[in-house]
Amino acid sequence: MPTRIFGDIPGIPEGSEFESRVMLSHYGVHRPLQAGISGSQLEGADSIVLSGGYEDDEDLGDEIIYTGHGGRSLDTGQQVTDQQLARQNLALALNCQRGLPVRVIRGYNHRSPFSPTEGYRYDGLYRIDSYWRERGRSGFYVWRFRLVKLVTVGAPNQVDEERQTYGETRRVDVTIQRIVRNTEIALHVKELYEYQCQVCRTLVFTSAGPYAEAAHIQPLGRPHNGPDTLTNLLCLCPNHHVMFDFGGFGIANDMGLIGLDGQLHQKANHRIDRQFLAYHREHFLMNP
Amino acid sequence: MPTRIFGDIPGIPEGSEFESRVMLSHYGVHRPLQAGISGSQLEGADSIVLSGGYEDDEDLGDEIIYTGHGGRSLDTGQQVTDQQLARQNLALALNCQRGLPVRVIRGYNHRSPFSPTEGYRYDGLYRIDSYWRERGRSGFYVWRFRLVKLVTVGAPNQVDEERQTYGETRRVDVTIQRIVRNTEIALHVKELYEYQCQVCRTLVFTSAGPYAEAAHIQPLGRPHNGPDTLTNLLCLCPNHHVMFDFGGFGIANDMGLIGLDGQLHQKANHRIDRQFLAYHREHFLMNP
Known part of the structure; x- marks a missing residue:
């Protein structure tokens, strides 16, 4: 099975048109032939197709309120039970937590002024801004996702709001690839520690599972230019990530x-480069 | 003393020129006549003037690496001691933690291709992306701040990356006012609890002092449209903020x-509207 690609498919620019789901699948833009959401509950979702679907969907172009999957009768298509935050719905929730982009394809049969009149159109990358549950018009719970289009203007004063990638590039497509690459290595360090904080061992729980943050020891981007490698990453809870980034504590060699009691928890297969620890102490710790 | 204004001064658009520091002060663009940083270590910094100054400064236009204040000899202007993260430097650090914008003014005597040839020019709003300490060319520690220009393009597909304000407006100037207004009420709830988390009483410490987050119970913006009021705000540590936003716990009436043991800590003068708690439970909690 091919690797799941988050971000643009090389050679397929935004606006590309396809005559059928078969062609969408053939070009790797949206692989499943039937399902509206392409994704797994371990990796996240790489693409969605808007086509007919839920009466509760709202499409404002740059912003889409998308209703999750499940709970409908195979016979009638009516909502007959509550949707669960599982499978493809959980995949979309993971995109939200991990900052992964999703490809959006609009189909001719999607009820929106932004839909193509025939076939399917790849409409670019969106981030999952938030997700929540609500009672749909059927009276059953559905999961809803707010998708926001990623900025693609090329204006000279455009900046990349993603702190860690600023300064590397101003082109959004490259930025997306960076976000995705960051996410892979970030996922790796989080899975290595099973989402436990290396400082306090706390496990932060959400409705989409455990949550941790990958913290760069020597920051990415100008002027620090730390590398995006496992030797420069820590798995931290949000509290210790804020404290670390803002000089609340440091780590000795x-x-x-x-600045805190105790020792950093470190797995045997996680080498941390001491030069990055020294850089952090020198630049971020008040009284090293 | 007039209130400190964060953001544009009404009637003074970006690009406005002034012949002297006296005129800058008169129009409220940068009040102090001598100091390069206008701010207080309780409120943050509202404006800076780039003029001559530190040899370590770097001006790339949309991105500025700015060196903090202090440690220089009044006689020679040479750096003779380490800079402290106090006073105006601490003010800039607070901008970073609180997301407050700073007005940037370039002077004719600032060594940069972006400087005006005479007088002073208001060059718009920047956010403080990060700050750190390093040894300057003098060998003494200086504090450095990375300023990034706030996006002001009006392209139709521009989105506001600030999650809480998305959907309210696409105009950056209005957005800035919202950020500032949000910040005032957010500051209020944080000060009410002295930066202690209302769930766990944790106090997160950084080099710029205690850190907490103001969490909206019913989220701002479409489609939730919660109000930006004290009755809809909590003071939380980053861990409990993530958990609350992603359904890790809820709060009963x-x-x-x-989903967690215990009781929300609540001050007598902090009324929390139960309809917002119910909204959060209904939409974000998995098993309410």
Whole structure:
């Protein structure tokens, strides 16, 4: 099975048109032939097709309120039970937590002024801004996702609002690839620690599962230019990520904490480069 | 003393020129006549003037690496001691933590291709992306701030990356006013609890002081449209903010926690509207 690609498919620009689901699948823009959401509950969702679908959907162009999958009768298409935050719905929730982009394809049979009159059109990348549950018109719970189009203007004063990628590039397509690459290595460090904070061992739980953050020791981007490697990454809870980034504590070369009691928890197969720890102490710690 | 204004001064658009510091002060664009940073270590910084100044500064137009204040000899202007993260430097650090914009003014004597040839020019609003300490060319520590210009393109597919304000408006100037207004009420709830989390009483410390987040119970913006009022706000640590936003716990009408042990800590002068708690439980909690 081919690797799931998050972001643009090379050679398929936004606006590309396809005559059928078969062609969408053939070009890898949206692989499943039937399902509206392409994704897994471990990796996230790489693409969605808007086509007919839920009466509760709202399409404002740059912003889409998308209703999740499940709970409908195979016979009548009516909502007959509550949707669960599982499978493809959970995949979309993971995109939200991990900042992964999703490809959006609009179909001719999607009820929206933004739909093509025939076939299917790839309409670019969206981020999942938030998700929540509500009672649909049927009276059953559905999961809803707010999708916001990623900025693609090329104006000279455009900046990339994603802090960690700023300064590397101003082109959004490259930025997306960076976000995705960051996400892979970030996922790796989080899975290595099973989402437990390396400082306090806390496990932060959400409705989409455990949550942790990958923290760069020497920051990415100008002027620090730290590398995006496992040797420069920590798995931290949000509290210790804020504290680390803003000089609330540092880490000695023997992994003792400075400014906090205790020792950094470190797995045997996680080498941390001491030069990055020294860089952090020098630049972010008030009293190193 | 007039209130400190964060954001544009009404009637003074970006690009406005002034012949002297006296005129800058008169129009309220940058009030102090001598200091390069206008701000307080309780409120943050509202404006800076780039003029001559530190040899370590870097001006790339949309991105500025700005060196903090202090440690220089009054006689020679040479750096003779380490800079401290206090006073105006701490003010800039607070902007970073609180998301407050700063007005940037370039002077004729600022060594940069972006400087005016005479007088002073108001060059718009920047956010403080990050700050850190490093040894300047003098060998003494200086504090450095990376400023990134706030996006002002009016392209039709521009979106506001600030999650909480998306959907309200696409005009950046209005957005800035919203950020500032949000920040005032957010500051209020944080100060009410002295930056302690209402769930766990944790106090997160950084080099710029205690850190907490103001969490909206019923989210702002479409489609939730919660109000930006104290009755809809909580003071949370980053961990409990993530958990709350992603359905890791809820709050009952009697302020008992759902999904966590214990009770929400609530000050007598902080009324929390139960309809917002019910909205959150209904839409974000998996098993309410």
